[in-house]
Amino acid sequence: MNKQWLKEKIAAEFPGNDFEVLIPPAHKLGDYFINLAFALAKKDRRAPAEIGGEIAAKLSALNDFKKVFERIEFASPGFVNFYLSKNFLVKSLKDIYGAGSSFGSSNMGAGQKIIIDYSQPNIAKRMHVGHFRSTIIGDALANIFEFLGYGVIRWNYLGDWGTQFGKLIAAYKMWGDKKAVEEKPIETLMALYVRFHDEMKSNPELEDKGRREFKKLEEGDAENRGLWEWFKNESLEEFDKIYKLLGVRFDTFEGESFFEKQMKPLVEELTEKNIARESQGSQIILLEKYGLPPALIQKSDGASLYITRDIASLRYRIAKYNPAKIIYVVGNEQSLHFQQLFAIADILGIKDTELHHVKFGLVLGGEGKKLATREGRVILLEEVVKKVVDLAAEVVKEKNPELSEQERKKIAEAVGIGALKYNDLHENRHSDIIFDWDRMLNISGDSGPYLQYTYARLNNIKRKAGWFAGWMIRKSDGKELETEQDFLLIRKILNFPDIVSESAQMLLPNILALYLYELANLANTYYNSTPILKDKNKNRRKARLMLIGVAANVLRSGLNLLGIQSPNRI
């Protein structure tokens, strides 16, 4: 049972109408409602109230619906509400229990590929919190699409090409120290780059020097190639540590440099086809038709640009994978870049692949200020991760003083990183997010640790029930479930598949995060108000154990999709 199923059934009875199946905010209004009467009313020039009753009557008579709904009713001014029957809810619970961790997954994406371009740090530079957001959001979307059966290609499009590498090579040749790079690669390389820029102010000659080194790099000069590759490998090793800690993985790291060889032929082709044109020695693509400024694709010195490489990578991806969608997870500040890229795709006749820029806001510090360390630098990712794990260790110690140091460390990592991820994912990604450590780690607030704690609590009931709990549950048919609380929780659980596909459709992981928070709230209320292990009625005890087990499973699956671990204890 899900919205799609319901929609198809209704559409078959009332073909050719535009309407939606929605989930009401409160269960008093039913489990689903539709706005079909408004569409029909417009067409027939009648009052929606009149038509609503007719729709309810017609749908109530359907055999398929009789098995599922207890009643289907008109509600003013023109909605039709659907109430699932208790029998159906209980039967579903049993099925969901049987489905285990596959509940909510589907094959709606079978045979379709989706490329997700995320994380994308720049080599020889530190990842900043923008890359962090991209990594977290991209990973969640990749998990969600995979769960829905799509062939997902996790693409880390590295920033590993551009004139800045000429400057870096020049700086290394003048002041570099091999040992220092080996010991602290990114820090050392960044310092070299900064020094180069500082000295450029008093010595403008350097700019040219950098350009010459880049030209040599482009032409394949062995020494410069070697240096660039070395910088890249050292950077990747550092990035890899962060990826391991965050538990994210990629299918490919093909980045900007991968497309370097295609720059000249691409610009030539675009010029020949009159898509690009000359302007003061540079090549540009006019995008007036799209209300956008022209895109510069080749500088007057012949150098290619960020967007040129993106055009090449876009074509390559389509030729190689023929994906249904390409999703670029990149901050708001690159909106113009992607508008231009997508306009160029339109000019190139790319029609069968949907292109999305999944944008997100900034990361702010405590009082809504741009996040900065004391020295005014943007906070560094490693420091953030380390800090949150340390803070989480305190929370874990307080809850579980009896655990060994080693166990606590593992849990603290899961909790700290879960807190960071959830803090990012529970907000609509368009908003800026705030790094407020207390809120992020507040075990009784809207936080990652709260969800993990709820899971651990539910899991604990099962543990207390003993080794035969699973066996008992399998014997239960759930018929004894009867209270309002029992059914509130079942209904919420039943919405999980709809939520997952809505998150995917809207490209908004926060829809899933909000759902998990609400589910956790309901499960906690249930746990606090309903006797489970202490239930005197033996059969109902089994049924309730099943319900709690299913709620725990859904929480775990959902957290897993968000890239958050669910330790058995906190």
Ligand code: ARG
């Ligand atoms: N490396 C870029 C940056 O740090 C982001 C790359 C985004 N992906 C793309 N296909 N342009 O700003």
